[in-house]
């Protein structure tokens with residue numbers, strides 16, 4: 313389906329490039345939930361396919377430029393990270409470093425999802441990621457989802473074996489959309505106001 317201009321633009325970014333990674337499996341469930349909602353255009357970034365340069369470097373990659381434009385145009389962002397060595401992944405940090413100055417995350421609502429092999433889940437990864445996102449001016453939504461013991465939660469095909477966890481992941485979609493729909497002032501298309509002659513008669517498109 314072609315993108316609808318009045319639809320909300322949501323961008324989801326995985327922070328693992330490991331073949332068969334669990335971050336991608338969790339994100340796929342969230343993406344499935346989002347795609348069932350009306351009025352949403354979801355773009356799932358293929359992090360592993362983008363040649364992100366090291367911080368402060370430029371490689372002139374069109375894919376990186378397109379990535380930055382996609383983030384800038386987004387109404388909401390989902391960042392999904394594995395927990396590596398008690399924090400979020402260096403891949404995710406590199407992705408954030410490549411969002412520019414000021415950061416493309418600035419002013420954007422951001423929902424967080426983390427996966428970890430350990431019993432306490434991705435708590436540290438999510439706290440650190442929240443801190444960095446806040447530092448660059450993102451509006452980090454409360455209620456990040458942390459998945460513990462992730463190897464036991466998904467099968468090889470990416471099916472979630474724990475219905476409670478699946479429900480939690482899916483609920484993140486609803487939380488983000490509720491926030492996007494209820495908190496943002498509607499953008500008023502000025503030309504439309506002129507055509508209708510009376511701005512009071514203009515109603516924002518329903519999404």
Ligand SMILES: Cc1cc2nc3c(=O)[nH]c(=O)nc-3n(C[C@H](O)[C@H](O)[C@H](O)COP(=O)(O)O)c2cc1C
Pocket residue numbers: 328329330332333334335336393394395396397398399427428429430431433462463
């Ligand atoms: C470099 C590295 C560091 C890790 N550090 C942690 C850790 O601190 N805590 C934890 O619970 N799991 C840790 N793990 C295990 C990961 O959480 C687990 O492999 C998980 O599946 C990673 O997500 P991914 O499959 O999306 O890459 C680590 C894994 C790697 C590769």
